[in-house]
Amino acid sequence: MATDDIQAVRSMIAAHKRRDHVFALVALCAMLFGVLVLLALILAMVADGYQRITYDFFTSFPSRHPDRSGILSAWIGSLLVITVAILVAVPVGVAAGVYLEVYARRNWLMDIIEINITNLAGVPPIIYGLLALGLFVHLWGLGESILTAGLTLALMILPVVIMNTREAIRSIPQAIHEAAYALGATKGQTARDHLLPYSKGGILTGVIIGTATAIGETAPLITIGALTFIAFLPPAPVTEIFPFVSFDWLFDPFTVMPLQMFSWVSRPQPAFHEVAAAAGVVLMFITLAMNALAIWLRYRYRKRIRW
Amino acid sequence: MNSSAPLAAKAEARNLNFFYSNGVQALRSINLTLAMNRVTALIGPSGCGKSTFLRCINRMHDLYPGSRYEGQIVVNPDGIDILGPDIDPIEVRMRIGMVFQKPNPFPKSIYENVAYGLRVRGVRQRALIDDKVEQALKNAALWGEVKERLHSLAFNLSGGQQQRLCIARALATDPEIMLFDEPTSALDPIATESIETLIGQLKTKVTILIVTHNMHQAARVSDFTAFMHLGELIEFGPTKTIFTKPSQKRTEDYITGRYG
Numbered sequence: 001m002a003t004d005d006i007q008a009v010r011s012m013i014a015a016h017k018r019r020d021h022v023f024a025l026v027a028l029c030a031m032l033f034g035v036l037v038l039l040a041l042i043l044a045m046v047a048d049g050y051q052r053i054t055y056d057f058f059t060s061f062p063s064r065h066p067d068r069s070g071i072l073s074a075w076i077g078s079l080l081v082i083t084v085a086i087l088v089a090v091p092v093g094v095a096a097g098v099y100l101e102v103y104a105r106r107n108w109l110m111d112i113i114e115i116n117i118t119n120l121a122g123v124p125p126i127i128y129g130l131l132a133l134g135l136f137v138h139l140w141g142l143g144e145s146i147l148t149a150g151l152t153l154a155l156m157i158l159p160v161v162i163m164n165t166r167e168a169i170r171s172i173p174q175a176i177h178e179a180a181y182a183l184g185a186t187k188g189q190t191a192r193d194h195l196l197p198y199s200k201g202g203i204l205t206g207v208i209i210g211t212a213t214a215i216g217e218t219a220p221l222i223t224i225g226a227l228t229f230i231a232f233l234p235p236a237p238v239t240e241i242f243p244f245v246s247f248d249w250l251f252d253p254f255t256v257m258p259l260q261m262f263s264w265v266s267r268p269q270p271a272f273h274e275v276a277a278a279a280g281v282v283l284m285f286i287t288l289a290m291n292a293l294a295i296w297l298r299y300r301y302r303k304r305i306r307w
Numbered sequence: 308m309n310s311s312a313p314l315a316a317k318a319e320a321r322n323l324n325f326f327y328s329n330g331v332q333a334l335r336s337i338n339l340t341l342a343m344n345r346v347t348a349l350i351g352p353s354g355c356g357k358s359t360f361l362r363c364i365n366r367m368h369d370l371y372p373g374s375r376y377e378g379q380i381v382v383n384p385d386g387i388d389i390l391g392p393d394i395d396p397i398e399v400r401m402r403i404g405m406v407f408q409k410p411n412p413f414p415k416s417i418y419e420n421v422a423y424g425l426r427v428r429g430v431r432q433r434a435l436i437d438d439k440v441e442q443a444l445k446n447a448a449l450w451g452e453v454k455e456r457l458h459s460l461a462f463n464l465s466g467g468q469q470q471r472l473c474i475a476r477a478l479a480t481d482p483e484i485m486l487f488d489e490p491t492s493a494l495d496p497i498a499t500e501s502i503e504t505l506i507g508q509l510k511t512k513v514t515i516l517i518v519t520h521n522m523h524q525a526a527r528v529s530d531f532t533a534f535m536h537l538g539e540l541i542e543f544g545p546t547k548t549i550f551t552k553p554s555q556k557r558t559e560d561y562i563t564g565r566y567g
Contacts (some may be wrong), residue, residue: 054391081529103511105372106372109558123441173411175407175409175411176411176413178370178411179406179407179412179413179473179476180369180413181367181370181400182365182399182400182402182404182405182407182422182477183400183423183424183427183476183480184397184401184422184424184427184428184480185427186396189427193423194413198414199394220344
């Protein structure tokens with residue numbers, strides 16, 4: 001009698017295990033599908049464009065001739081726009097995150113604000129472009145400039161920075177908060193001396209991921225008037241005459257990497273498609289490098305601070 | 308020591324009631340006196356409110372809005388009620404130090420941990436901070452073990468050392484009252500013994516209130532013991548009396564292990 005039961009149990013376990021294996025296989029295939037498709041796209045793009053990636057490619061302006069086209073104005077434009085975006089989004093975002101986590105009272109109003117911030121991260125970028133067109137370009141008169149583009153991207157990065165700051169502060173154990181308060185620290189002192197320093201890793205990760213996404217944004221920047229053929233660079237920020245610093249570059253017209261790619265892909269000549277693929281490879285590389293940097297930094301900070 | 312002379316009261320809880328933000332009443336009419344420069348222990352089964360009472364004294368509950376105090380906690384020698392509406396909890400916490408159940412040093416160096424209380428009070432002179440840090444670490448019986456590595460991370464210390472560091476951190480600001488919330492429940496017996504010895508040495512300088520779930524620790528360490536049950540103070544008196552001739556049946560049942 002007992003042996004019959006054992007047999008029944010054994011075959012039941014075997015059946016469950018077979019089902020497990022089937023499911024694991026299906027999940028593996030799903031994962032491989034995603035990875036392989038991405039890999040195939042990247043390889044196709046690299047195959048198309050790798051011949052164009054030379055030193056001249058990085059130091060030439062776009063031109064009517066595909067052989068002489070380069071991404072100089074595009075990558076400098078991207079760099080400047082992202083710099084402005086980070087300089088605006090990080091202080092505002094971190095401060096907002098600290099306020100919401102440390103100072104704000106937990107009532108229905110704060111719940112609504114929290115929901116709204118989370119939603120902002122999902123708003124289609126073109127909406128940000130329309131907002132920027134109305135507010136920055138026309139109402140504030142900042143024109144179709146690097147400053148406007150930077151502010152637009154700052155708006156897009158902001159929700160990510162706020163949410164990451166809040167998450168980072170929340171992951172600090174309550175015991176540490178209480179230890180600081182028990183010593184007589186105010187909320188401000190606790191935030192400045194403990195909460196922010198220990199959240200640096202999480203905040204930095206959020207900033208890098210937000211930036212990596214923003215670098216690829218095209219729609220909002222088209223809306224606010226980024227141009228597709230720029231054959232000059234903005235004036236340098238340092239000058240030879242007093243006061244040795246110039247902000248004129250903020251108000252110059254500009255272009256960015258994804259836009260330059262789009263412009264080249266829209267041309268009929270296949271040679272331009274190769275140039276666009278080359279630009280795409282560079283953009284892809286920058287994005288992957290930034291994400292890798294974010295992951296590495298997060299790993300390093302996790303090692304140092306062990307709760 | 309003349310045991311018949313009346314002892315000065317450092318702090319008195321008068322008719323203290325406490326309500327959590329969900330409305331639950333955690334403390335009922337507590338009347339308790341903390342004798343100056345003595346160790347008072349709070350014992351009782353889980354959930355009886357001993358930690359809740361401890362955290363009223365340095366107003367830690369104020370960190371979680373919605374909770375409510377009723378009654379008074381009067382601190383001498385000023386005689387002010389620290390639960391009063393015009394009293395800033397930050398001020399209260401500057402006079403009272405707290406050590407928590409699980410050692411919680413900051414992820415900073417040993418020196419910075421002990422110095423933080425001083426920095427919060429605006430002390431800037433390096434020499435002064437150095438002195439106070441050394442003194443606090445000596446008072447916490449940790450100086451000898453860490454003086455060569457003051458600037459290494461506090462996390463590299465053992466559990467017992469980390470807890471002594473937390474004690475040093477609280478002592479650095481010369482508090483009037485030290486609150487210990489089950490300070491040895493996360494430590495091994497040897498570390499526990501060193502902390503208990505330390506508490507015996509500290510009481511000459513500060514008034515101590517210690518919450519412990521371990522009756523034997525209360526018997527070893529304290530001068531006075533308070534037994535709490537379901538939010539009420541059942542009995543309070545000299546430790547010897549509580550443990551040999553308790554006057555309440557519930558106290559006796561708890562002490563003899565009939566329930567716990």
